[in-house]
Amino acid sequence: MAVVELSSVCKAYEGGRGFAVRDVNLRVEHGEFMVLLGPSGCGKSTTLRMIAGLEKITSGTLSIDGQAMNNVAAKDRDIAMVFQSYALYPHMTVRDNLAFGLRRRGTDKAEIERRVTRVAATLGLSDLLGRKPFALSGGQRQRVALGRAIVREPKVFLFDEPLSNLDTALRSSTRNELVRQHRALAATMIYVTHDQVEAMTMGQRICIINEGRVVQIGVPLEVYRNPANTFVAGFLGNPPMNLLAAELHFEGGLQVQLGDVRLPLPRYRTDGLAAWVGRSVTLGIRPEDLHAPGELPEGQKRVASLRAVVSVVESLGAETILNVYRDGIPRLEFSARVGRGTVCRPQDTIDLAIDLEALHLFDSATGAAIGELQPH
Amino acid sequence: MPVRRVLPQMVLLLLLAGYTAFAAGPFLWTAVMSLRTTSEIMADPYALPSVLHWQKFPDAWISSNYATYFKNSAWVSAVCVVFLSLFGAMAAHCLARYRFPGNRVIFFLIFSTIILPPQITVIGLFQILASYGLIDTHTGLILVYIAMQLPLTIYILESFFARIPQELYDAARMDGYSDFEIFWRITLPIGMPAIATSAILNIIYIWNEFLYAVVLLTSDDKRTLPLGIQRFLGDQLEDIGMLSTGLMIAVIPIIVVYVLFSEKMIQGMTAGAVK
Numbered sequence: 262m263a264v265v266e267l268s269s270v271c272k273a274y275e276g277g278r279g280f281a282v283r284d285v286n287l288r289v290e291h292g293e294f295m296v297l298l299g300p301s302g303c304g305k306s307t308t309l310r311m312i313a314g315l316e317k318i319t320s321g322t323l324s325i326d327g328q329a330m331n332n333v334a335a336k337d338r339d340i341a342m343v344f345q346s347y348a349l350y351p352h353m354t355v356r357d358n359l360a361f362g363l364r365r366r367g368t369d370k371a372e373i374e375r376r377v378t379r380v381a382a383t384l385g386l387s388d389l390l391g392r393k394p395f396a397l398s399g400g401q402r403q404r405v406a407l408g409r410a411i412v413r414e415p416k417v418f419l420f421d422e423p424l425s426n427l428d429t430a431l432r433s434s435t436r437n438e439l440v441r442q443h444r445a446l447a448a449t450m451i452y453v454t455h456d457q458v459e460a461m462t463m464g465q466r467i468c469i470i471n472e473g474r475v476v477q478i479g480v481p482l483e484v485y486r487n488p489a490n491t492f493v494a495g496f497l498g499n500p501p502m503n504l505l506a507a508e509l510h511f512e513g514g515l516q517v518q519l520g521d522v523r524l525p526l527p528r529y530r531t532d533g534l535a536a537w538v539g540r541s542v543t544l545g546i547r548p549e550d551l552h553a554p555g556e557l558p559e560g561q562k563r564v565a566s567l568r569a570v571v572s573v574v575e576s577l578g579a580e581t582i583l584n585v586y587r588d589g590i591p592r593l594e595f596s597a598r599v600g601r602g603t604v605c606r607p608q609d610t611i612d613l614a615i616d617l618e619a620l621h622l623f624d625s626a627t628g629a630a631i632g633e634l635q636p637h
Numbered sequence: 638m639p640v641r642r643v644l645p646q647m648v649l650l651l652l653l654a655g656y657t658a659f660a661a662g663p664f665l666w667t668a669v670m671s672l673r674t675t676s677e678i679m680a681d682p683y684a685l686p687s688v689l690h691w692q693k694f695p696d697a698w699i700s701s702n703y704a705t706y707f708k709n710s711a712w713v714s715a716v717c718v719v720f721l722s723l724f725g726a727m728a729a730h731c732l733a734r735y736r737f738p739g740n741r742v743i744f745f746l747i748f749s750t751i752i753l754p755p756q757i758t759v760i761g762l763f764q765i766l767a768s769y770g771l772i773d774t775h776t777g778l779i780l781v782y783i784a785m786q787l788p789l790t791i792y793i794l795e796s797f798f799a800r801i802p803q804e805l806y807d808a809a810r811m812d813g814y815s816d817f818e819i820f821w822r823i824t825l826p827i828g829m830p831a832i833a834t835s836a837i838l839n840i841i842y843i844w845n846e847f848l849y850a851v852v853l854l855t856s857d858d859k860r861t862l863p864l865g866i867q868r869f870l871g872d873q874l875e876d877i878g879m880l881s882t883g884l885m886i887a888v889i890p891i892i893v894v895y896v897l898f899s900e901k902m903i904q905g906m907t908a909g910a911v912k
Contacts, residue, residue: 275736313807314810314811315810315811336810336811336812336813341811342811344804344807345804346802348804348807350809350827352826352827362811365812365818409808413812
């Protein structure tokens with residue numbers, strides 16, 4: 262186990278425009294499963310490769326267990342990495358792939374055999390040890406890649422989008438397998454993905470990166486519930502959070518003017534938003550916080566009704582996504598996640614109940630979350 | 638089958654048959670002549686052999702010193718191909734894998750030398766080899782062949798190596814392997830189809846090469862097969878029958894190499910074309 266710490270880490274490529282990674286500060290605790298989440302090209306893989314020692318750090322410090330690693334070669338960091346394409350050596354059998362790293366480190370032959378056999382048994386690879394990678398399915402290759410990392414018994418495991426080449430069903434089972442392995446090994450793991458489902462289901466904490474910067478770090482549900490800015494709000498969640506132009510008012514309490522509708526804001530403390538009264542803000546509403554008639558959870562009292570016209574109905578089986586609009590100035594367009602029992606068609610009018618406790622406010626200029634929440 | 642579908646296939650078949658006859662015809666004609674005597678050929682150049690003169694092959698091999706020429710060609714080709722494959726692969730590995738300033742300039746400079754025709758370089762090479770005492774030596778000829786074929790070898794290998802996923806190298810680095818070990822244990826085995834392709838092309842070129850050999854070798858016991866074949870072309874008499882026999886002896890190793898490695902060669906040439 263190990264603590265991985267990045268302090269003000271930056272990365273600029275030669276000939277590249279600006280920084281690929283800027284001022285990243287991140288501490289991954291002993292045995293923690295940390296997920297680096299962000300869109301393609303945001304710098305998450307570059308960050309991972311810097312931790313691995315495959316990319317030089319332009320500035321800042323990377324340390325493992327308090328020891329600076331900037332100038333330590335990849336092979337001496339005691340880190341194993343699972344790659345997106347698995348990176349199995351195509352000319353070697355599964356057994357040789359698993360043993361390749363141990364042989365280089367001068368591990369005793371009997372010990373190599375013992376470890377390879379044990380890991381193969383754990384991952385269900387025992388019958389495949391004589392096969393070459395081309396004769397394996399995608400899931401089997403993925404397990405070999407994982408086994409190759411596990412067999413080395415490293416301090417830190419790094420994963421660079423290892424599930425992105427798998428189909429949906431296999432991805433789900435492999436996610437569970439990885440979580441199981443993390444529990445069994447109790448090792449520090451850093452996992453890069455652009456898939457929010459992977460991040461939400463696997464990570465003990467997630468670190469959201471955008472344009473080379475860390476935007477927010479936290480427990481998945483906490484980040485989901487309290488996004489630090491409109492990027493996180495829009496990135497986490499499918500469909501993403503509805504972000505609508507609004508104006509903040511105070512009339513006996515905080516209120517937000519959304520088109521021709523005024524909604525109270527019971528979630529927020531008044532004093533924290535005094536400076537924003539009378540100014541434009543961005544109102545965030547998660548689609549699941551808009552309820553169809555009759556679907557309001559019991560005991561939910563702080564709601565407001567919003568009449569809208571349905572433009573698109575996406576029936577997904579377990580739930581239905583409604584794209585709706587409300588004419589006016591400005592015209593409001595947003596989506597709602599309703600139950601599968603809700604039956605409606607395009608151009609139907611629907612009265613949606615907004616959960617007022619779940620409204621979010623953001624600075625319309627910077628996108629940063631504003632205000633302080635009421636204590637529960 | 639409807640005529641509209643059959644007709645294009647017939648045209649294609651005819652074109653392929655024509656091309657095959659064009660390509661294989663001279664070879665078959667030479668093969669037939671290799672079993673006929675010169676007088677029989679002079680009487681009727683295109684006739685099939687009435688008697689198969691198999692004895693011409695041992696005659697050419699023993700009495701015309703073909704065994705020596707063959708051995709010389711085999712030695713020169715083998716040494717050249719080993720060094721070309723090794724040096725070419727090392728250079729290609731560096732150019733394909735490492736980002737360093739001037740990478741593409743170096744690659745372009747190396748590759749641009751293939752535009753120089755041998756007639757231009759042969760005199761300069763002769764003088765250089767003479768100053769080092771390497772005229773009429775296999776070492777000199779081998780050095781020239783390696784120098785001449787290295788750019789093409791690097792070009793073929795570089796384009797293949799560049800397609801090997803970077804992640805394999807990253808994985809090997811994390812496993813603790815040095816740059817040379819990565820080349821030796823990853824690039825070489827994975828790049829074998831491309832190395833086989835370049836080796837076959839180099840063998841064919843070196844086995845058949847005439848100009849440098851005729852300029853740089855003077856002793857009969859140093860000569861390679863193309864120079865040996867030339868011996869059948871006298872000022873007064875052209876021994877077409879033995880010339881054909883000599884050509885067939887010369888071409889057999891190429892056919893063997895091609896049959897054995899053609900699959901690897903096709904793999905090397907088409908790698909990346911299909912997923």
